[in-house]
Amino acid sequence: MIQINQLSKKYKGAEDFSVKELTLKVEEGQIYGLLGPNGAGKTTLISMLTSLLKPTSGSFSINGLNFKEHKNQLKQLMGIVPQEYALYPTLTAYENLYYFGSMYGIKSEILKKSINGHLDIMGLSKFANKKTATFSGGMKRRVNLIAGILHQPKVLFLDEPTVGVDVQSKNVIIDHLKLLNQQGTTIVYTSHHLNEAEIFCTRVAIIDRGEIVIKGIPSELIKNQTGANSLEDVFLAQTGKALRDYA
Ligand SMILES: Nc1ncnc2c1ncn2[C@@H]1O[C@H](COP(=O)(O)OP(=O)(O)OP(=O)(O)O)[C@@H](O)[C@H]1O
Numbered sequence: 001m002i003q004i005n006q007l008s009k010k011y012k013g014a015e016d017f018s019v020k021e022l023t024l025k026v027e028e029g030q031i032y033g034l035l036g037p038n039g040a041g042k043t044t045l046i047s048m049l050t051s052l053l054k055p056t057s058g059s060f061s062i063n064g065l066n067f068k069e070h071k072n073q074l075k076q077l078m079g080i081v082p083q084e085y086a087l088y089p090t091l092t093a094y095e096n097l098y099y100f101g102s103m104y105g106i107k108s109e110i111l112k113k114s115i116n117g118h119l120d121i122m123g124l125s126k127f128a129n130k131k132t133a134t135f136s137g138g139m140k141r142r143v144n145l146i147a148g149i150l151h152q153p154k155v156l157f158l159d160e161p162t163v164g165v166d167v168q169s170k171n172v173i174i175d176h177l178k179l180l181n182q183q184g185t186t187i188v189y190t191s192h193h194l195n196e197a198e199i200f201c202t203r204v205a206i207i208d209r210g211e212i213v214i215k216g217i218p219s220e221l222i223k224n225q226t227g228a229n230s231l232e233d234v235f236l237a238q239t240g241k242a243l244r245d246y247a
Helices: 042-049 071-077 093-103 108-121 137-149 167-182 194-200 218-224 231-239
Strands: 002-009 019-026 031-035 057-062 078-081 155-159 186-191 203-208 211-216
Touching: 002 042, 019 042, 019 203, 019 211, 031 042, 031 167, 031 194, 042 057, 042 155, 042 186, 071 078, 078 137, 093 108, 093 137, 108 137, 108 167, 137 155, 137 167, 155 167, 167 186, 167 194, 186 194, 194 218, 194 231, 203 218, 203 231, 211 218, 211 231, 218 231
Parallel strands: 031 186, 031 203, 078 155, 155 186
Antiparallel strands: 002 019, 002 057, 203 211
16 A cells, blocks of 8 residues: 655755645555646656655655655565656667666566566567667557566556557557556556546546645546546546646
8 A cells, every 4th residue: 555645845946846745545456547737746746656756745655664764675566667768779678678677686587587478468579689779669668668567566656658659559558557457566657648547547636736636536536527528527627728838
């Protein structure tokens, strides 16, 4: 279970908080979607939960492990799939994955099996020995995902795992995430694809200006929002239609 208590982040020199006293509980086994307009604070929140960014205040724990006292144990427990590709373009897909897997201390034989298994499920076996620089966006996203799950994390954080990919790649990614979830991985992911989140997520939280404006089971949020037929209707009703440009 993930327990987030009053978590806040104010970047150095910024006027406002990017995440403001956010409290949220994610139960084990859930697929939790963090949704929100550009600049809502989704990446900032995920970056704090994955120890990439230091909170200004507040706390969180994962499976009872406090973020300050159990950093190393938390690293073993969680998988991270960042928005930016974490791949080395001059290495092949296999070499990239072997490198990431080794960082988690996975034994060579187990790691080789795991890499080949994931490459197969993701339709990438025949490209295993090609440099990732030559890969399409969808292929890079799939390798990026495998890099974050080789150590079979109990909790997986993904920042827009299906951004900029075609429908085919998106389906393969979502199906693989569903399989991982069935095998016991709790998933927390951010997305701008509200149709995808409506079907994929067991729970969602809509975040705006660093705060949760509404959270719950997608079908119930739709039912309870007057005139809404989809999660997108709920999203627009809760966050408004104004553009959220920032620079
Ligand atoms: N390194 C940084 N320094 C200062 N401000 C930042 C930094 N990173 C993000 N911000 C600000 O924090 C706020 C939240 O940004 P964040 O990237 O977390 O939002 P987001 O919901 O992930 O947006 P998007 O959907 O566009 O990815 C924005 O106002 C952004 O300008």
